[in-house]
Amino acid sequence: MTTTAEPTTTELGKARTRKEDARLITGRTRFTDSITPHGTLHLHVVRSPIAHATITSVDKSAAEASPGVIGVFTAADLGVEAVGLPCAWPITPDMKAPQRPLLASSTVHFAGEGVVVVVARTAAEARDAGDLVEIDYDALEPVLDMEAALAEGATLVHPDLGTNENATWVFDSGAAGTGASVDEAIAAAEADPDSIVLRRRFRQQRLIPAFMEPRSCVVDPTGEQITVWAATQVPHILRTMTTVTLGVPESKLRVIAPDVGGGFGGKIGVLPEEMLCVAIAQRLGKPVKWTETRSESLLAAHHGRDQIQDLTITAKKDGTVTGLDVHLLADMGAYLGLVGPGVPILGAFMFNAIYKIPALKFTCTNVFTTKTLTDAYRGAGRPEATFGIERIMDELAVELGRDPMDLRKQNWITHEEFPFTTVVGLTYDSGNYEQATDQAMATFDYAGLRREQEERRARGDKVQLGIGISTFTEMCGLAPSRVLGSLAYGAGGWEAASIRMLATGKVEVITGASAHGQGHETAFSQIVADQLGVPFEDVEILHGDTQISPKGLDTYGSRSLVVGGIAIVKAAEKVVAKAKKLAAHLLEASEDDIEFNAGQFTVRGTDKGKAIQELAFAAFMAHDYPEDMEPSLDSDAVYDPENFSFPHGTHLAAMEIDTETGKVSLRRYVCVDDIGNVVNPLIVEGQVHGGLAQGIAQALFEEANYDDQGTLVNGTFVDYTLPSAADLPSFESSTVSTPATSNPLGVKGVGEAGTIASTPAIVNGVIDALRHLGVTNVEMPTTSQRVWRAIQEAKGNSTQETPIDTHSPGAGLGSIDPNNPQGEVQ
Amino acid sequence: MIPAKFDYVRPSSVEEAVTALRDAGEDAKILAGGQSLLPVLRLRLAAPSVIIDLGGIADLRRISEDGDRIAIGAMAPHHDVMRDDLVKQHVTLLSQATATVADPQVRHRGTLGGALAHADPAGDLGAVALALDAEFVIAGASGTRTVGASEFFVDYFTTAIGEGEILTQVRFPKYTGWTSHYEKFNRTAQAWSMCAVAVALRLDGGSIAEARVGLTNMGTTPIRASGVEAALVGQQASADAARAAAEHATEGTAAPSDADAAADYREHLARVLTGRAVLAAAG
Numbered sequence A: 001m002t003t004t005a006e007p008t009t010t011e012l013g014k015a016r017t018r019k020e021d022a023r024l025i026t027g028r029t030r031f032t033d034s035i036t037p038h039g040t041l042h043l044h045v046v047r048s049p050i051a052h053a054t055i056t057s058v059d060k061s062a063a064e065a066s067p068g069v070i071g072v073f074t075a076a077d078l079g080v081e082a083v084g085l086p087c088a089w090p091i092t093p094d095m096k097a098p099q100r101p102l103l104a105s106s107t108v109h110f111a112g113e114g115v116v117v118v119v120a121r122t123a124a125e126a127r128d129a130g131d132l133v134e135i136d137y138d139a140l141e142p143v144l145d146m147e148a149a150l151a152e153g154a155t156l157v158h159p160d161l162g163t164n165e166n167a168t169w170v171f172d173s174g175a176a177g178t179g180a181s182v183d184e185a186i187a188a189a190e191a192d193p194d195s196i197v198l199r200r201r202f203r204q205q206r207l208i209p210a211f212m213e214p215r216s217c218v219v220d221p222t223g224e225q226i227t228v229w230a231a232t233q234v235p236h237i238l239r240t241m242t243t244v245t246l247g248v249p250e251s252k253l254r255v256i257a258p259d260v261g262g263g264f265g266g267k268i269g270v271l272p273e274e275m276l277c278v279a280i281a282q283r284l285g286k287p288v289k290w291t292e293t294r295s296e297s298l299l300a301a302h303h304g305r306d307q308i309q310d311l312t313i314t315a316k317k318d319g320t321v322t323g324l325d326v327h328l329l330a331d332m333g334a335y336l337g338l339v340g341p342g343v344p345i346l347g348a349f350m351f352n353a354i355y356k357i358p359a360l361k362f363t364c365t366n367v368f369t370t371k372t373l374t375d376a377y378r379g380a381g382r383p384e385a386t387f388g389i390e391r392i393m394d395e396l397a398v399e400l401g402r403d404p405m406d407l408r409k410q411n412w413i414t415h416e417e418f419p420f421t422t423v424v425g426l427t428y429d430s431g432n433y434e435q436a437t438d439q440a441m442a443t444f445d446y447a448g449l450r451r452e453q454e455e456r457r458a459r460g461d462k463v464q465l466g467i468g469i470s471t472f473t474e475m476c477g478l479a480p481s482r483v484l485g486s487l488a489y490g491a492g493g494w495e496a497a498s499i500r501m502l503a504t505g506k507v508e509v510i511t512g513a514s515a516h517g518q519g520h521e522t523a524f525s526q527i528v529a530d531q532l533g534v535p536f537e538d539v540e541i542l543h544g545d546t547q548i549s550p551k552g553l554d555t556y557g558s559r560s561l562v563v564g565g566i567a568i569v570k571a572a573e574k575v576v577a578k579a580k581k582l583a584a585h586l587l588e589a590s591e592d593d594i595e596f597n598a599g600q601f602t603v604r605g606t607d608k609g610k611a612i613q614e615l616a617f618a619a620f621m622a623h624d625y626p627e628d629m630e631p632s633l634d635s636d637a638v639y640d641p642e643n644f645s646f647p648h649g650t651h652l653a654a655m656e657i658d659t660e661t662g663k664v665s666l667r668r669y670v671c672v673d674d675i676g677n678v679v680n681p682l683i684v685e686g687q688v689h690g691g692l693a694q695g696i697a698q699a700l701f702e703e704a705n706y707d708d709q710g711t712l713v714n715g716t717f718v719d720y721t722l723p724s725a726a727d728l729p730s731f732e733s734s735t736v737s738t739p740a741t742s743n744p745l746g747v748k749g750v751g752e753a754g755t756i757a758s759t760p761a762i763v764n765g766v767i768d769a770l771r772h773l774g775v776t777n778v779e780m781p782t783t784s785q786r787v788w789r790a791i792q793e794a795k796g797n798s799t800q801e802t803p804i805d806t807h808s809p810g811a812g813l814g815s816i817d818p819n820n821p822q823g824e825v826q
Numbered sequence B: 001m002i003p004a005k006f007d008y009v010r011p012s013s014v015e016e017a018v019t020a021l022r023d024a025g026e027d028a029k030i031l032a033g034g035q036s037l038l039p040v041l042r043l044r045l046a047a048p049s050v051i052i053d054l055g056g057i058a059d060l061r062r063i064s065e066d067g068d069r070i071a072i073g074a075m076a077p078h079h080d081v082m083r084d085d086l087v088k089q090h091v092t093l094l095s096q097a098t099a100t101v102a103d104p105q106v107r108h109r110g111t112l113g114g115a116l117a118h119a120d121p122a123g124d125l126g127a128v129a130l131a132l133d134a135e136f137v138i139a140g141a142s143g144t145r146t147v148g149a150s151e152f153f154v155d156y157f158t159t160a161i162g163e164g165e166i167l168t169q170v171r172f173p174k175y176t177g178w179t180s181h182y183e184k185f186n187r188t189a190q191a192w193s194m195c196a197v198a199v200a201l202r203l204d205g206g207s208i209a210e211a212r213v214g215l216t217n218m219g220t221t222p223i224r225a226s227g228v229e230a231a232l233v234g235q236q237a238s239a240d241a242a243r244a245a246a247e248h249a250t251e252g253t254a255a256p257s258d259a260d261a262a263a264d265y266r267e268h269l270a271r272v273l274t275g276r277a278v279l280a281a282a283g
């Protein structure tokens, strides 16, 4: 029995650097694409360049004759025409769900959909042969605009469904009995001279998750189990869904998610390419690999957001909000992703945010278009809702002539009111909006910046200052299984953990929550070190392989710590209980007299004791143990949370706008997040920073644009604008803690907080800087061009339209439009 | 990256390169820093049969003083140009503009010659070369010839470099003692110019004795803003003069429209940025 270091008892709250970082940052690790079993064949998918078309002919002959080619297959060739990819979230019983094929057979429904797959000895040969596949298309009318898609006589994406509407999902607090009726609230406000009714339309542009590691899949069919390596967030779900999709018995599948380079929701799906890999590997009896290029990733991996939000808010003129009516149109794209239809629905529970809104109605219509499908993207439904409510709270403040923070304060749940059951029936267990806000306002010097803003306005400065506020909350830690059941979600929300006490006193922890960059290995080790009183270095976290961790529901929705971490705590408690029993036996004491502290089991009032490592060894030797006990300390737990977790925070942005050019600059960003107890502040800071960058990017930089033919015009990193560190200031982020009461660690999720909170803070700040010039809205991303046009429009000058459907120069391609090259390149 | 197949040669002299180019025929492509060529190959927007890499010709990286000129080898990377003392002293504007190109990684690979031969109208260095009357030394099978900047930029991605020819050197007159500024406007810190204005001024007392002004991304080639230059010469270096001259900024331009900026906005930017660039150059 050995220990490598003194046991620590205070891992929680320690800013440890991440133990996984050395291998991840240096690349000395294995991502899916770096795994190549002997004899691997390579797949290349030939994709439709057209959004909507009938396939009239496929000529494979030249490709088949190309060097190194093993086969060129259509869906019919593979016999997979009848196979449909799963959608696990039928939000209504009569939801319209087109079957998404592995390869399009007769009609393509979005640009980027696969039609033919080439199998060759090398990836280069597969790619070369792909260029030789001749596919003829008869173009059909693309369906691009959600409102037009719902109009009478619209071209149908899937004519057999008879409509472009996937489903309409309604929540009405009046009908549900969780609150009052919004219709009545609006009628009352309209009739009351002391009330106002405010209507606004906001747009959530389409975004691309843009994870760093492209998607990849390797399948080796040569063992007793078919082994699938995939760059996925959801190895367990992928295994079950492969069975559901292809009929391979679950016991015959082993799915491994090795190190995965980011996901942000973008790797939550079950991909046609993954299913093709399995089907082709089985057919050929050889390992196969598919790794997408960056442009394939941007074009064909699912997108996020894309909503039109029509909001009506009612309030008394004293500022009390009396109702909120939400109408959403959500673009599903051409098919339904694994949880796609449910993503906007998650927002239903968050539009009331931190406010005591007595009446809320949420109506969401999901629409099919001939675009890339949408699904979960960091925050999934909650950023959209938070944007809507935080933007309209600012609008209401302007309308009522109130300071926007004062108006929020007047309406939010005060800290004495927790636990608080909201208008949508959720119970917020804990929170303290006053505390986070006070700290943020003080750090920001809100009053000072408001003064500066006044001065600049008075002087008519070229550069104007705007202050943006977002006091957000979110629901995360997905999720209580029964709640998911009530929403017709196709799975539970529990998580599994096992702890193995090795003979030498080391600890192996198995979690079903497999990380893709978040730092689970470090945070979970810290938890276990504290729970068992063993050194941090003695804990190994195993995950991401269904042979090692057979049970799990994976990583998304800020669930890993608050669900997966708690499962680990529960397993640790069982280990301690077993160890206690063994200790009592060996120390010849009553179990009631055994105390456990910092890895030591001692007999109360004596200096007799055993370390947990000694007990692990004793259990392994099994020479002497109680009659009514198995000789093992190993323990399993499955934890189903009883509630969501409700982190919150106050985010403040100081925006500077050059009114001559429209250039928007983020001068300062202050945020104070309440995420309960913190396991590792360094990881928290990283999550917040990355989240902020992504949320700010939605406000300022990113947008996936389609032209009128349904071509994604900025489907490469050349012109899909992601910010770099040089575009963002040093964030002033900090935390306060109101521990969650819904779990034993008092923790809340943090993975999505920054993304959810920041977008409205930035846009509110942009508009606040321009409000005195008569500007009331700027669509996202708030580019310099849009800002300049908004200023011109407010001045009554007419300008051109912002032409978003064209290439703009970027990266190595400069002015060369990859969709429409000319001149120099042939 | 999986480009289409190509052959690769790495000559060690300009003569060898010219021969290789002749042997390869019209399907050959020259590789300088690869920062523009490789993305094109990667996306298979071009599929040359032979790539001729100039990276093995050490001479082409040299920056030297040649009488009243500063001679910069075509293969001098942006990073070297930006840091070079001769360039800083005598062709300050080039150094300033080069510092705004992309990011450090790209600047270490991409070359002055590659950027100018590529002739992307959104590229930052064309406007500088044009405004400063650079000369381009071009080698071919029949020897070398020199082309002035006003003839070098022909059209969108098209220069005076003919088939079988290689740009070997760019020669800048010395602008010792001039003041200058490159005003670049872009969407993100390391992005291409939506519009940019290059200004060099020779000040005499408080007034502008000579002016050179070039515009980036305001047409299919870099553009010399002669109207602005004319309006500046003889004026006091003042905000009013800058503003008045900036009104001429869009003369002779044909602003492109793209997602970042439609033509009207780009024209507006050209005026605003010209005013700012002149003021900044005037100090």
Ligand SMILES: Cc1cc2nc3c(=O)[nH]c(=O)nc-3n(C[C@H](O)[C@H](O)[C@H](O)COP(=O)(O)OP(=O)(O)OC[C@H]3O[C@@H](n4cnc5c(N)ncnc54)[C@H](O)[C@@H]3O)c2cc1C
Residues within 6 Å of the ligand: A810, A811, A812, A813, B029, B030, B031, B032, B033, B034, B035, B036, B037, B038, B054, B074, B100, B101, B102, B103, B106, B109, B110, B111, B112, B113, B114, B115, B117, B118, B120, B122, B123, B124, B125, B161, B165, B166, B167, B168, B190, B191, B192, B193
């Ligand atoms: C991410 C990114 C951002 C960028 N941002 C900017 C920017 O902000 N501003 C800017 O100006 N540029 C920018 N660039 C382009 C950069 O300046 C490139 O370096 C330049 O355009 C090409 O130079 P190169 O040496 O890499 O040439 P290459 O890519 O090797 O070649 C480019 C073309 O020129 C030809 N060529 C090269 N050298 C010669 C020669 N000596 N004789 C004849 N033909 C030749 C090649 O055949 C090819 O057609 C960016 C590039 C990247 C990748």
